[in-house]
Amino acid sequence: MKKKIKYIYKQIKLVLLKLFYSNRTLAKLYYFFFDTSFNREMFSVIQGKRSYYRMSLGQNQNKYQLVRNIHKIEKGISMKNRRSTFALDFIEETVDTYLNLRNNLNIDSQISWAKEVLNNYFDITDSNNPIIGKMKKKFVETADNFEGQNIPYKSSERVESTISYDDFLILSKRRRSVRWYQQKEVNLDLINKAIELSLQAPSACNRQPFKYYIIKDEKILRRLSKLPMGTTGYADNIPLLIAVVGDLSAYFDERDRHVIYIDSSLSAMSFILALETLGLSSCIINWPDIEIKEKKIQSILKLDNNQRVTMLISVGYADQEGFIPFSCKRDVKDAITVI
Ligand SMILES: Cc1cc2nc3c(=O)[nH]c(=O)nc-3n(C[C@H](O)[C@H](O)[C@H](O)COP(=O)(O)O)c2cc1C
Numbered sequence: 611m612k613k614k615i616k617y618i619y620k621q622i623k624l625v626l627l628k629l630f631y632s633n634r635t636l637a638k639l640y641y642f643f644f645d646t647s648f649n650r651e652m653f654s655v656i657q658g659k660r661s662y663y664r665m666s667l668g669q670n671q672n673k674y675q676l677v678r679n680i681h682k683i684e685k686g687i688s689m690k691n692r693r694s695t696f697a698l699d700f701i702e703e704t705v706d707t708y709l710n711l712r713n714n715l716n717i718d719s720q721i722s723w724a725k726e727v728l729n730n731y732f733d734i735t736d737s738n739n740p741i742i743g744k745m746k747k748k749f750v751e752t753a754d755n756f757e758g759q760n761i762p763y764k765s766s767e768r769v770e771s772t773i774s775y776d777d778f779l780i781l782s783k784r785r786r787s788v789r790w791y792q793q794k795e796v797n798l799d800l801i802n803k804a805i806e807l808s809l810q811a812p813s814a815c816n817r818q819p820f821k822y823y824i825i826k827d828e829k830i831l832r833r834l835s836k837l838p839m840g841t842t843g844y845a846d847n848i849p850l851l852i853a854v855v856g857d858l859s860a861y862f863d864e865r866d867r868h869v870i871y872i873d874s875s876l877s878a879m880s881f882i883l884a885l886e887t888l889g890l891s892s893c894i895i896n897w898p899d900i901e902i903k904e905k906k907i908q909s910i911l912k913l914d915n916n917q918r919v920t921m922l923i924s925v926g927y928a929d930q931e932g933f934i935p936f937s938c939k940r941d942v943k944d945a946i947t948v949i
Pocket of ligand 1: 935
């Protein structure tokens with residue numbers, strides 16, 4: 611009986627899909643009338659965009675905008691055939707945002723970096739240009755001491771790596787999704803260390819638009835670990851849970867709406883490899899975009915509408931007797947297309 615109902619449900623679904631799949635307008639109608647799955651994403655994107663513009667206008671206090679602009683300036687400084695004038699269309703906005711943030715936020719590493727890159731920019735650009743000259747005057751009047759360390763540097767000056775391909779392969783093979791853990795408290799210093807490493811990951815325009823929510827409170831942990839769909843059978847065994855949360859207020863345009871997933875995933879990969887080097891194991895847990903679950907996690911983690919959970923990660927010391935699926939990896943030839 612159950613099988614028959616399932617079959618009929620699939621048939622109806624297929625008929626509907628056949629009616630609506632063939633062009634974009636029909637697809638839009640389908641998602642308007644029959645399936646509201648994209649509603650929350652659209653809502654979060656527009657909330658994020660509003661937040662971005664609100665931070666940029668008025669008080670000019672948009673740190674994401676500052677980071678992106680400084681990133682663009684660093685690229686300009688790093689050009690092989692560097693021009694004596696560049697960034698003219700956004701240098702004013704950048705200096706104003708830097709000054710506002712410097713005055714209103716605690717000075718952190720990114721604000722210091724902005725200061726040093728701006729200083730470097732004004733050193734190497736032509737201050738006879740009226741825009742550059744005006745902004746240089748404004749910047750220099752308010753600037754204090756400079757370390758001068760956090761500016762573009764030559765590739766040859768990078769730190770040497772002593773990690774060989776073979777070492778990295780061993781670490782990558784050792785990391786496997788571990789779902790059975792010792793019931794032993796995880797030292798948060800280790801988590802912070804792993805996060806420090808994970809923050810070295812690349813991100814679009816260096817915006818790093820995500821945060822790691824560390825859930826160690828037993829009550830919240832027990833509620834949260836059962837919320838995703840993929841923890842059946844081992845939810846109660848998880849000693850520590852991490853929610854990686856993307857921030858859509860980092861973007862002024864819909865074209866970047868997927869970047870929170872890309873950036874947080876790149877960072878999470880480094881995070882779980884770092885955990886492995888620290889003796890900890892982990893498992894990425896899919897976060898499903900299902901309205902009722904989204905509402906619950908938003909309320910538990912007190913998230914703004916522009917914040918979206920991109921994944922959960924369970925962390926703990928592996929139970930040495932616990933089994934790990936073999937999870938066969940693909941052959942290289944199956945994973946590549948050479949064009
Ligand atoms: C995006 C993503 C979502 C995942 N979701 C779950 C999940 O919900 N539950 C689970 O037990 N494992 C989950 N995993 C772990 C995968 O099952 C696992 O990575 C895969 O089988 C390969 O095994 P390995 O990680 O040991 O190499 C997820 C992994 C990724 C990357």
